[in-house]
Amino acid sequence: MKKAAIIGGGVIGGGWAARFLLNGWNVSVFDPDPEAERKIGEVLANARAALPALSDIPMPPEGELSFAQSLTEAVEGSDYIQESVSERLELKHRVFAQIQQSCPDTLIGSSTSGFKPSQLQEGAANPAMIFVAHPFNPVYLLPLAEVVPSAASDPEAIERAKEILREIGMFPLHVRKEIDAHIADRFLEAVWREALWLVKDGVATTEEIDEAIRMGFGLRWGQMGLFETYRVAGGEAGMKHFMAQFGPCLSWPWTKLMDVPEFNDELVDLIAGQSDAQSGHHTIRELERIRDGNLIGFLRALKERNWGAGKVLREHDERRRVAFHAAPASGAPLVMAEMQVLPGWIDYNGHMTESRYLFAASETSDAFLRLIGADMDYVAGGFSYYTAETHILHLGEAKLGHRLTGTLQVLAADDKRLHVFIRIQRGAEVVASVEQMLLHVDMQAGKTCPAASSVLDRLMPIAAAHAALPRPDGAGRAVGQRKS
Template sequence: MARKAAIIGGGVIGGGWAARFLLSGWDVAVFDPDPEAPRKIGEVLANARAALPALADVPMPAEGHLTFAETLTDAVQGADYIQESVSERLDLKHRVFAQIQQAAPDALLGSSTSGFKPSELQENSANPAVIFVAHPFNPVYLLPLAEIVPSPKNDPQRIEEAKEILREIGMFPLHIRKEIDAHIADRFLEAVWREALWLVKDGVATTEEIDEAIRMGFGLRWGQMGLFETYRVAGGEAGMKHFMAQFGPCLSWPWTKLMDVPEFTDELVDLIAGQSDAQSGHHTIRELERIRDRNLIGFLRVLKDSNWGAGKVLLEHDARRRVTAPDPTPDSAAPLVLAHMQVLPGWIDYNGHMTESRYLFASSETCDAFLRHIGAGMDYVAGGFSYYTAESHIMHAGEAKLGDRLTGSVQVLAADDKRLHLFIRIERGETLVASIEQMLLHVDMAAGNPARPGPRFWRVCVP
C-alpha cells in the first residue's frame, strides 16, 4: 500500500513537492483554497513527468494517486509526511500548524520556509517535536537539496525518519546543525542578490549581463564543486592555504556593498522588471521552466556519469530503487526472468520509439543479471575472470515507447567448458519486443585467453 504525503499550499514549491512525492510512488493529498490550484499543479506535474524520469537509469515506480482535499483536515488525515508551503507569514503558518496538529498531532511536519527558524515555527504548537524546516529549491522535482533544520525541541529520531523519507524520494537532506534566519543557502543567495541590485541600480550592469556572468563562468564551477572546493583548486598545488594567503587581503577592499541595501523604490523595481522583461519576456513561464529542466537534466546527467556532486545522489537513488528479480526456481525449465526495465526519455529516438542501441543495452542488462545470478558478478571479475561476449544476433520483433515497462529473460541453450550460449527475450508484458542470441566466452583476464570456469558454474549453466 502506498504511503501518503499531504501538501499544504499548491504554489510553485508545493506543486514541486507534490510532483516529487507522486513520481516516487506516494499518494498525495493537496490542500489549497485557490480554485486554480488543480490547474497550476497539473502544469507543474506535466513538466515533472517529462523531466524527472530523464535522470533515472532504473524504472520509475508506479505513480501515486493525487487528490485535492476539500479541507485541510481531509488532506492530513492518515498522512505519513506533511509538507507546508504556504506564504511566508509566521502568523499564517502558526494557524496552519494548529489545524494540522488537531487532526494529525504526531505526523512529521516539514516547512518549506526560506527564512523562519524552526523554534519560531514551533511557538505554541501542540507537538513541537515533529515540526521542522525542510527547505527545498526550485524545481523541487529535479534539485535534490533540502535544508533540514531542527531546534532543540525536535525529537532527533523523528528528524532522522524525515531525512530517510527525503532520501527515498531522491533528495539530499542537508542537516543544518544550528538554526539561523534563512538557514545556509538563502543567506548566501541574499548576499549575491544585494550586490546584483546595486550593480543594476548604479548602471554598472543589466539583469542579463549579471546572469551571463554567472552562467558563463563561476556558476558552472559552483554547480559541481561549490565555493570552497572551487577556491581550493584555484590555489593550485599549494591548495586552500595559498589561496587564502593570496586573496584574503581582498576582504578589506571596498569591492562590495553587502552590508548596504539600495533603497527599494518603485523606480528600482521598474528598472529591474523592465530589464528582465527585455531579457526573457519572449518566453512564457512554462516555456522557461521546460528550458530550465532540459538544461538541468543535461548538467545533472554529466555529474551522474562522473559520480560527482548531485550526480552521486542520483546514482544512489537509482541503486535504492533498482528492482532485483526474485531467485528463479532452480529446477524450472522456463526462461529466467532476471531484469526489469523501463523505457526512459534518454532511450527514445526522433520517432518516439526505443532507439536501436537501447535494445542491446536491455540485452546487456539482462545478461549481466544472469552472470550475477550464477556468481560471475563484479566480485568474480575482480578475481581476474569474466565472461566476454563473442557474438550477438538480434531480432527486432516489436516497438517499445516512452514509459513502457520491459522484462528481460534468459534461457541457456548450451554450455561447455568455456562457452555459454544464451537466448535472451526482451518483452513488454506478453509481447516480444526483441530476442537476442548471444555467445559468451569465459576468459582469464590476465592471460587474455579463454579458460575453464570454476565448477560452481556448471551446476547452474549446464542444461
C-alpha cells in the first residue's frame, strides 16, 4: 500500500486523512494536539458513513491509520505529504524544513487557502517539491483541490501530484498563475464581505442570507457554476446578450466589495448571536451529518447525469472498475456493491423497505454486468441481459445508517443464460438473499441470443471458479417453502 503523511489533524487534515484512508492508502498523522486522535476519529466516522454512498463499486480495503509521535516519524517512507497546519507562514516554513531534512524529494501539498506557493517555498531545501493543494470542506466528499505551482515547481512533480489526487477521487484544478487566495476563495471572500455589510446594516440576518443562497443561486452554482449559469440566462442569444443586458449595471454602486466593515466586538457579537439563533439547536457533529447527507443526495443526482462533480465520481469509479476487470476469476462470491441505508430507504417500521432490497440486489447485479462488459456501451449496441425471474428471501433487518455489502455468486452460465445468487449482508449477517435468472437478449429482435465473445470471455472463468462453491442455502426455494 502507498503511504500518505498528514501533518496537522484539524478539520481539514482529518478530512485528508479520511480521503486517503478510505481510498486504500495507509495514513500516518502527526499533530501535537492531545485531542487529535479523538477529533480525527469523529471525522472518520462521518466519512465512513458518507463516502461509500457515492461509489457504485466496492471501496478498496481501508488503509491503516497510525498516529506518529514526531513529524519525522510521520513522513518516513511516505509517498505523499499533505500539510494542514495553522495559517502562519513561519510555522509552515518550520514544518517544510523539518520534513525535507528526511524527505527532500517527496511531494508536499499545502492546504493553505491564502499563501502563494512561492511564499511557501522560501528558504526550502527543495522548493520544487512544495506546492499548494487547497481542498474544500468536507475533504472526504468534495472533489475540488486547487493545485497551484510556482515558477520554481517541478512540472513533472505537479503532474504526479495531480494523478495522486485523481487516484483518491479528487478533481485537481491546475491554477496556472499563482495569486493570493487562489481562485475559489476569492469568490468566497467577495460574497463574505458583502454578507457582513448586509448584516451590519440591518438589511438581512445570517439566516436570510443563507436562505437566499441555498434557495436560489447556490443550487445553480452547484451544477453549472457562474459563467454557464449566466450563459443560460442570456437565452438563445447566449453570453453576448447577457453581457449587453447586464454589463452596464457593473458601474452601479450595488456592492461594497472594495470596502470592509470595521471588525470589532460589536460586529462579532452581532454575527455570532444571529448564527446561534439560526443553528445553535444543532451540535457541530449534527450539522456535519446533515451537510454530508445533503451533499450525497446532490452529488448522486449529478452522478446519474454525468455532470459537474458527478462526472468526477463516475470517472473515479471507472478507474477502479478497470482494476476489477483486470482481477483474476475468484473462487469466492464477488463483493460487487457497498451501500448505506439512507432515510429514503426505510418504511414506517424504521426498517429497510422491500423495494430497496431489490434495489440493493440490482446494484449488485448491475455492477457484475459492468464487470463482465455488459455495460451501457454494450446496451447501446443493442444487446443486454434481461431479468427473467427473481426470488427474494428476507433473513434479517437493515435499519437507517446500516452499511450493506452486496455479493454475487454465479450458480450457472452459458452463452444465453446467467443464473446468480446475491447476498445482501450487514457485516457477516445475511439480511436478504436474491436469486435471479437473466437471459441475454437481442433488443431489436426481441429474443434471446448468444452473448458476445468479449462478455463470455470474462463471464465463463468466473462461472468455472464458482462451480466449486457450495450451493447457497435458499437457492431454488419457492415461495412458502420451509427455510430448512
